[in-house]
Structures are given as structure tokens and as C-alpha cells.
Amino acid sequence: MESPLRLIALNPVDRLARTVEALLVVASAPLSLDELADATEDHPERIETAICLLRERHAEGRSGIVLEEVAGGFAFRASRDAADACARLFERPVERGLSQAALETLAIVAYLGPCSRPDVARIRGVAADSAVASLVERGLISEAGREPGQGGAVRYRTTPLFERVFGLESLAALPRLDDLGEDAAELRERLLEVAEARAS
């Protein structure tokens, strides 16, 4: 606990520096001087003074948290001493499998051809936004134009990485689903019918 005396004695620039520190630790992108000034409702010159103070406090060799000026503003990074530990933290073990949501979304896109998020959502019966986003991020599906018509939704198709991961020479090598429909159109029809029954 801090003594009241120290609170009173706190230098205003130091107080501002703390607020800037707080903003930077929460930000997920570098913050510019102007953004910091707006957020703190303070003058850019005083922000600069606070930044000077923080630069000293969060210098390489003095703290694990290092203040860095990058394009677009200021951000915290890990100190160089901690590079190995950071590498271990971010080096992810090989993932064994996909979530149910990801697997279903991937199956729909692979078997039915380019599909939009609304398509996937209709067939699965739940919103597909996060599943699609995560598959795009992993490089298993990618954008493939838009649905016809103005303002059509973005469509997605599987990528070469998808084929590699599933050990397929091409999409034609997918296990057959003849019992569900003769072609992609019939399959789509069937899936939409079931989805409708599920929703009602």
C-alpha cells in the first residue's frame, strides 16, 4: 500500500507517464502521440516528456518491458534478454486436430465448392464467423470472389495447404458421398433441407 504522502508528492508528469504506461499495455496496436494525447486529454508536448521518462524506465537491460517507437507510434515489446523464453512461449506444439466447428466448415467448403459465411451458417445452423476466420488465419481456406449480385458476400474455397494437410492430390480425391447426392448441387440441397428441418 502506498502512503498518502507519496501520492501527494507524485510529480504530474510521472502521473501522466503512468497513464501512458497503462494505455500502452492494453493497446493491441502502436499508439501515436495524438492518440495518447486524446486519450489522456493532455498536450502532445507533455506526452513527449512522459514518453522520455518511460523510455528510461522501460529501457533494455532495466526492465523486461521495453518501450519501442515504431511506425505509427509507441508500443511495448519484450526485452532481448527474454528472446529465448518468448520463442518458447510462441513456438506452438503441433496441433493434433481441428475443432468440430472448423471441421464442419471445412467439409462444407471442400465438398460444395466456394461458399460464403451465410451459406455455412445456414447449413450448420449456427453463425460461422469465427470458424471461417480461424480457417483463413490458418491458411486452410481463402477468399474466392463474391456471390453474384451487388454487395454479394465473400466466398471461400480450400487452399493447396488444405490438400497437403489432408493428404489429397486434389479435391476430386475427397471420400465419396454418393449416397447423399450425385453432385455438389444435390448435396447442398440435401444439407439445406436438413438444416431447415433442424431450425423449425
Place this chain on the structure above:
Amino acid sequence: MESPLRLIALNPVDRLARTVEALLVVASAPLSLDELADATEDHPERIETAICLLRERHAEGRSGIVLEEVAGGFAFRASRDAADACARLFERPVERGLSQAALETLAIVAYLGPCSRPDVARIRGVAADSAVASLVERGLISEAGREPGQGGAVRYRTTPLFERVFGLESLAALPRLDDLGEDAAELRERLLEVAEARAS
């Protein structure tokens, strides 16, 4: 620039504390003791000592960066003094408040999860589709497979973000349902009265 002399003189726990600081400032989610131990290749007990040191250094009122135990691990957050400045710059995941329906749905998923939309509807007596969709969109709940059996409904569970937003060390920090309100006890009493009336 720091003198080599000071580097040599650096206390080993202090050095470890700096590495932990560095890991926490780049991590995208709270890190558990084990994760910190793995990344630093150090013993959990020593990590604990380092955390103690950091807790003091990054205490409310002492730094803009505050160390917090949350969602099963440790994370940095902005100091409370900086809340106004943060609010001007960042949108909280639940900035615009949660509807009563969303809060009830969230409570059901947190306590009974993983559970499906029909589960939620059964308890609330009304459909929960839009509440579930809004909670998924805010990242407070996410898909967790489907119910077993044919045509099973998608199940949901709360996310680590839920724990962070509500400041819970873990889901175990939720109050026990039995402790909630006297209404439940009163209803149970009525129930017992019914049972006794029938037995007599």
C-alpha cells in the same frame, strides 16, 4: 546504457522476474505458472517468487501496469487510475451492456456449460438464439462441439475472455448456485411442503 557491472550484480530472481515481465507483456492471454515455468525453463516455485516481486512492482498506485491473477493465470492490465483514459481509447467487449436475455444465457452457459441452445431455451422458457449469437460475437462464449447423437445441437462454453471481462480467477470463482438468493431456498421449502403433504 547499463554498465556490465550492474548486469553481473543482478539478483537471479530479479532476472527471472524481468523475463516473466517480458512474457506477460507479449502474451495474448493470461499465462499460468506452468506456462511461465515452461517458457523460462525454470521451477514453478521460483516463478512464484518472481511473481511476488512483480506483484509488488506492478501494484495499483505504483505503476500504470498492474499484475493481476485472472482466468487461471497472470496478466497485466491497466491501472484503475487510467480507466477513464482507457475508456476513451478502447471499447470494452461489453461496452454497450448485455441484455437481460444475454446475461441469463451467459449465466446458464457458465454454470451448466457446455450446453446447447435448446438447453438454454428449456431453462429460460423462451428461445435463446439471438442472445447466443450476440454472446458468440462478443467472444464471451464459443462453440464446444455438438451434443452426442444424430443431428446433435451445437454446444457452447464460456471463453477465457469471459473470465477476464468478469475478473474471475477461474470459473470456480463463480458463486455457488446454492448461495444465490433466498428465493431458491424458499422454493425448495415449498417443494418440501408439497412432498410432505403427499407423504402424510
Place this chain on the structure above:
Amino acid sequence: MLPTPVRELELELDAFEGPFDLLLTLLLKEELEPREIDVAAIVLAFVERTAERDELDLEACGEFLVLVSALLELKARALFPDEAAELGELEPEEAAEELARRLAEYRRMKEAAAWLLDRLGAEQDRFFRIGPAPLAPRAERVLARQDPDALAEALRALALPPPTVSLGHMALRFPPVSQFLERFRTVLSHRRVFDFDGEVEGLSRVEQAVALLALLELRKAGEIALSQAQAFAPIRVSRADDERIHEWKARSA
């Protein structure tokens, strides 16, 4: 306690006068027969009360729906003691317990929701970073080799028709009584008399139960007359004015 508007809803029914929550207590204590309760009148009272207020209290509406549908369920079970067993294998007493259990569960979840709301208020000045740090190293996600059969399986599962969902214990599994009210009114606008059994033939037992409730409500409102030659004989439904004519004829004869 129930939210004020529902709890304090003053009811003036034939069988009961007082606040809704007392009615509920009496039902749970089995001091009142569910079959004596005029559900339509309760709905009417609630709608009137709601209309008097400027604001629509959705919470109260939700609470009310749960209560009324549970009440309807109790009433249907009490009306069909034999079929109740078939419907949900629940005795009326068990149904009462089930109602209390369901209400308790819903109430606990509401309490939990209130707790979360409080907590959210208390956490309003704590900000964490959501998402990755701006200068964090980028992590590559490496996925192990996957089996393409898993894709086929996933799609096959999505193509399976869902099980016929058993809504046996859902509060809102009844078709609306109003549906049958309208239906019977329409039939009677074309015909003076019809057989209830013939009209509900082919409907599920639950639908038949609700249809009978509708019939009773119409009878209570004085819109129709009911007659039955003997127990288990078809129920004959006629317009109320026709009944009066019959009565008059009978008395004059």
C-alpha cells in the same frame, strides 16, 4: 420473489381472488385444483396490466410466459389423468414438483445473471488487452496430418435429419389455445353443431388436450354449449344461442 408486476398481478377469477404468487403457492400446496383455474382470464389480466404501463417489461413477460405455460401444463395433466402418464409419465403431484424445480432453476440462473451484472459494474475500471500484443512474435500454427474421412463424416452428420425432438419437459410445448379458439369459432360460423372428436381426429394427444382447453374456455365465455349423450360418447359442440333455443323448447314442451 417474482418481479413485481407478475407477482402482484391481482386476479379476480371464479375460483380464486388475490395476487398471482398466492395462486401459485396454493397450487403448489395442492390447496387449489389446477382445473378450476381460468388461464385465459389470467392472460387477459396480465395483458391489461401490461397495457396500463408505458414501458414493456420484457423480463416480466418472460417470467409470465414460463409461469402460464407451466400452469397450462398442470391443468392439462389434471384434465387427463390417464393420458398424463402417457404424456410425460408424470402425476399431477410430480408435475407440481417439476414446476417448482423448473422455477427454482430459472430463478437461480436469474440470480446468477444479476451477480454477473454486478460484477461487470465492479469491473468497469479494469482494462485488459484483448488480443495479441502489437510487437509480439508471430506464432505459426502447425497442423498435424488430417484424415479426409473426418470431412466426409462431418458432412454426413450434417445431412442426418435431426431426431424428433422430445419437448416432453419443455415449458412451451403447447400449441397456442388461441389457435383452437379461432378454429372452433370458424367451424361454428359454418355449422351449428359439430363433434369434438371428429374435429380433433388425427391431432396429437397434446394438441387434443389444448383443443379441449379451448373448448372449455369457449364454454366459460358463453360462446358455445357442450353436450354428451353419456360418458365417453362424442362431445357435441353447438353455438350458445342454439342451446338457449333448445332449452327454451325443452321448457316449453
